[in-house]
Amino acid sequence: MVVKKPRIVIVGAGMAGLTAANKLHSVTASKDLFEVCVVEGGSRIGGRINTSEFCGDQIELGATWIHGIGGSPLHKIAQQTHSLLSDKPWECMDGNSSDQTTITIAEGGFHLDPSIVNPITRLFKNLMDHAQGKNQKNNITERDTTARGDEFLHSFCKKVSTRVGSAGLSIGLDAYWDSSKDQEEFKGCGIWNRKLLEEAIFAMHENTQRTYTSAGDLLNLDYNAESEYQMFPGEEITIAKGYLSIIEYLASALPPGVIQLGRKVTRIQWQPERHEQNGFCSSRPVKLHFCDGSVMHADHVIITVSLGVLKAAIGDDQGMFQPPLPNYKAEAISRLGFGVVNKLFMQLSPTTHHCKDGHHRPKRFPYLQLVFHSPHSEMRHKKIPWWMRRSPTLCPIYKNSSVLLCWFAGEEAKALESLKDEEIINGASDTFSSFRCSGYSYNEVKFSKVLKTKWATDPLFLGSYSYVAVGSSGEDFDTMAEPLPRESTSSPPLQILFAGEATHRTHYSTTHGAYFSGLREANRLLQHYHCLGIYNN
Ligand SMILES: Cc1cc2nc3c(=O)[nH]c(=O)nc-3n(C[C@H](O)[C@H](O)[C@H](O)COP(=O)(O)OP(=O)(O)OC[C@H]3O[C@@H](n4cnc5c(N)ncnc54)[C@H](O)[C@@H]3O)c2cc1C
Ligand SMILES: *[C@@H]1O[C@H](CO)[C@@H](O)[C@H](O)[C@H]1NC(C)=O
Ligand SMILES: *[C@@H]1O[C@H](CO)[C@@H](O)[C@H](O)[C@H]1NC(C)=O
Ligand SMILES: *[C@@H]1O[C@H](CO)[C@@H](O)[C@H](O)[C@H]1NC(C)=O
Numbered sequence: 454m455v456v457k458k459p460r461i462v463i464v465g466a467g468m469a470g471l472t473a474a475n476k477l478h479s480v481t482a483s484k485d486l487f488e489v490c491v492v493e494g495g496s497r498i499g500g501r502i503n504t505s506e507f508c509g510d511q512i513e514l515g516a517t518w519i520h521g522i523g524g525s526p527l528h529k530i531a532q533q534t535h536s537l538l539s540d541k542p543w544e545c546m547d548g549n550s551s552d553q554t555t556i557t558i559a560e561g562g563f564h565l566d567p568s569i570v571n572p573i574t575r576l577f578k579n580l581m582d583h584a585q586g587k588n589q590k591n592n593i594t595e596r597d598t599t600a601r602g603d604e605f606l607h608s609f610c611k612k613v614s615t616r617v618g619s620a621g622l623s624i625g626l627d628a629y630w631d632s633s634k635d636q637e638e639f640k641g642c643g644i645w646n647r648k649l650l651e652e653a654i655f656a657m658h659e660n661t662q663r664t665y666t667s668a669g670d671l672l673n674l675d676y677n678a679e680s681e682y683q684m685f686p687g688e689e690i691t692i693a694k695g696y697l698s699i700i701e702y703l704a705s706a707l708p709p710g711v712i713q714l715g716r717k718v719t720r721i722q723w724q725p726e727r728h729e730q731n732g733f734c735s736s737r738p739v740k741l742h743f744c745d746g747s748v749m750h751a752d753h754v755i756i757t758v759s760l761g762v763l764k765a766a767i768g769d770d771q772g773m774f775q776p777p778l779p780n781y782k783a784e785a786i787s788r789l790g791f792g793v794v795n796k797l798f799m800q801l802s803p804t805t806h807h808c809k810d811g812h813h814r815p816k817r818f819p820y821l822q823l824v825f826h827s828p829h830s831e832m833r834h835k836k837i838p839w840w841m842r843r844s845p846t847l848c849p850i851y852k853n854s855s856v857l858l859c860w861f862a863g864e865e866a867k868a869l870e871s872l873k874d875e876e877i878i879n880g881a882s883d884t885f886s887s888f889r890c891s892g893y894s895y896n897e898v899k900f901s902k903v904l905k906t907k908w909a910t911d912p913l914f915l916g917s918y919s920y921v922a923v924g925s926s927g928e929d930f931d932t933m934a935e936p937l938p939r940e941s942t943s944s945p946p947l948q949i950l951f952a953g954e955a956t957h958r959t960h961y962s963t964t965h966g967a968y969f970s971g972l973r974e975a976n977r978l979l980q981h982y983h984c985l986g987i988y989n990n
Contacts, residue, residue: 459490459504460737461978464718465757466493467500468516468964469952471703471712472971478707480979487982489572492741492749492915494717498704501759501914501954507904508800510856511543513907516696517796521685526966527699527710534702539693544850544858546691547685548820549648554736558888559645559653559824560834568824573651577658644832652838653824660845660862666920667962669863674790678921683959696712696964717744719914721754722775723937727944738945753947755827755974757967760791760933760955761915778937785932789955790922793909795866797844799881801855802901818857820848823888834887838880840868847885857900866917871905877903918962919955930958934970936977948982950974 461477463470471519474491481487481870497503503514518688522528531537531951633795645653659671668674692698704712711955720742767783777783801818825842833842844859859881861869878900885898908917921927934956937949952970960966979985 455622457488458487458735458821459752459982460750461753461755462492462739462741462751463489463755463757464494465500465740465953466491466498466712466714466823467529467757467953468703469757469974470500470576470755471700471707471957472587472968473757473952473975474711474971475703475706476972476975477978478711480975481984483733484984486984487978489711491712492743493712493714494720495917496714496743498504498712498714499697499700500757501698501917502700504697506901508856510854511541511695511849512798512850512856512904513544513691515621515795515908517544517691519692520689520963520965521687523684523685524688524692525965528690528966530699530702534694534698534704536694536698537690542851542854543693543695544691545693546848546850546858548817548848550688554819555822556819557654557822557824559650560826560837560887561644562888563645564653565650565824569647569650570654573654573656577655577662581662593766623828625922646985649826649832650824651828653826656827656843657822657824657845660843661980664794664845664860667862667916667918668790668920668922669792669866671692672758674921675921678926681927681959682961685965699964716740719773719948720758720775723754723948724944725776725779725938725943739948744977752945753950753972753978755839755952755978757951757952757953757971759914759916759953760786760789760919761825761909762913762953765793765915779939781932782935782937785929788922788925789929789933790872790920790925791916791955792918793866794865795861795876795906795908796915797859797861797869797881797906798850799857799859799900800902801876802899803855807988817852818849818855820846821888822836822846834883836883837887838883839881840865840872841884867909869905870910873904874903877887879907883943897971920962927958930956930961933956934973936974947978950977 458916464472470491470493476637477487477489501515505512505514518532518930519525519528557567557570559565575775597990656749662671663669666679718741722740724738736860737752739751739754741749741750741751742755756763763786768777778786825837825846828839828842840861843859843863843865847859850856850858872880881900881903882898909912921929934951936947936951938944938946940946952974954961954963954967954970956970957966960969976985
């Protein structure tokens with residue numbers, strides 16, 4: 454009898470899946486040890502990396518930044534492949550670099566002086582650092598006595614400090630709020646007073662944090678566990694030739710036919726225990742079913758689908774796994790958070806861009822920070838739709854671009870997905886006409902075209918990225934990463950392996966987290982077959 458090569462099927466051609474395939478191939482190809490294939494449900498590779506085009510500009514619909522270049526394996530690949538340089542402009546968000554000032558503007562069109570914005574910015578940063586255990590020694594109450602808190606801030610901090618278990622955080626926050634100035638009208642800001650402004654600036658930072666973490670509600674973040682999250686040092690940059698160039702590099706090493714597109718897996722049958730008569734017509738223990746009715750047998754399956762897809766897969770009795778995943782695994786999947794973050798690209802109509810000085814030179818659109826009244830405030834402009842109210846910034850994707858970008862999180866991000874382009878154009882135009890002010894004629898801002906991402910409704914993703922929700926912990930990421938069946942059983946080992954962003958305890962939510970997880974699972978199999986020592990080093 455001919456001994457069959459072990460067959461490894463990788464589900465998903467995103468960063469994790471292609472990294473695993475690349476690693477398995479590069480270590481063992483010359484020895485022809487395995488049969489490896491990547492089955493991808495969509496019609497393209499990249500997953501949550503999707504470099505695309507809008508109005509002639511290159512844009513990123515998913516992953517955008519290399520979060521810290523120091524030690525990042527993806528930065529290294531980008532350097533090696535010369536992906537960090539391009540003749541054409543790209544989404545580099547250089548509008549807030551030093552030669553271009555950030556403008557903070559409050560609803561109604563009031564430019565806010567850095568002297569009011571910066572103390573709140575510092576307060577927020579300190580609060581977040583403290584909550585995440587980054588500067589435990591730092592007594593935030595003494596950091597900046599000119600900034601003031603308010604009821605909202607106070608209760609926010611209290612909740613954070615309850616989570617953190619640190620009394621120090623809430624003590625003395627009243628010191629931020631100099632009550633003698635409560636009723637002070639803020640100069641030139643009409644319906645704003647200082648307290649309202651500070652609250653609203655704080656909320657703007659909260660909203661930025663929502664897009665960073667994908668937690669729709671920051672109080673649903675477990676700050677303690679989030680403190681395990683690791684950043685690479687150094688700059689955060691975007692990739693000139695597009696994030697997809699890294700994906701293409703990883704895929705280019707694979708022989709034709711290894712990656713199979715349009716192969717959506719609907720069911721995975723595995724064998725937690727050995728049955729003498731298991732009904733499988735193959736010696737390979739795992740059987741995959743595809744949406745077209747076809748099946749495939751495998752010795753090992755590396756699952757890289759998103760946490761959102763996994764949550765749906767365990768959601769009902771007819772779930773993806775048969776038998777269902779063990780409880781400890783399913784519980785980790787349901788405890789961890791998976792939020793929605795979407796990007797909205799808007800093209801400024803050509804008539805928007807003219808200076809008042811008679812020159813017909815286009816004027817650069819600034820890097821705007823938007824300060825909204827609270828959604829419940831009586832002072833709010835009623836024309837601004839609720840789903841626009843928590844978008845903290847609006848800026849061109851590079852200095853000169855006529856394409857502006859806005860980030861959305863949580864409920865607002867979900868709502869955006871179901872809106873018609875026309876509703877978005879109208880809502881955005883109404884919003885920016887409420888921000889009209891001197892310096893730039895915001896009342897002239899008109900949008901001709903929009904493009905939004907739809908990560909929550911796309912059945913291949915069902916959300917954007919993971920976070921540590923209250924009730925979960927870093928351990929849940931480790932549980933996510935555990936292969937099945939557990940080693941103690943007598944059935945064939947390593948039938949189902951788990952990779953993907955949401956299986957990495959310290960780099961979750963990122964492309965490099967996905968990358969590391971793909972390497973980890975490839976190495977697990979290589980080690981199992983005793984390949985690592987022989988071929989790797
Ligand atoms: C809007 C947005 C912005 C982001 N910004 C950044 C950023 O700036 N920096 C950063 O580091 N990260 C960012 N991320 C996160 C980053 O994109 C992800 O962490 C990473 O790409 C995840 O890779 P993955 O391989 O784990 O999963 P995925 O890329 O989701 O790959 C899984 C693959 O599985 C496929 N699949 C799903 N179900 C099935 C099925 N049933 N059968 C077959 N195939 C299936 C999917 O189509 C997909 O291709 C962002 C994400 C989003 C959505
Ligand atoms: C990826 O981008 C293409 C356009 O370039 C688009 O058609 C497709 O819907 C995008 N996929 C996702 C999941 O956003
Ligand atoms: C923090 O500041 C408060 C108020 O100024 C003070 O009472 C407290 O002792 C300080 N705590 C530490 C740890 O320095
Ligand atoms: C930006 O616009 C200016 C003025 O129109 C132009 O001279 C310059 O070449 C543009 N730069 C880019 C990168 O498009």
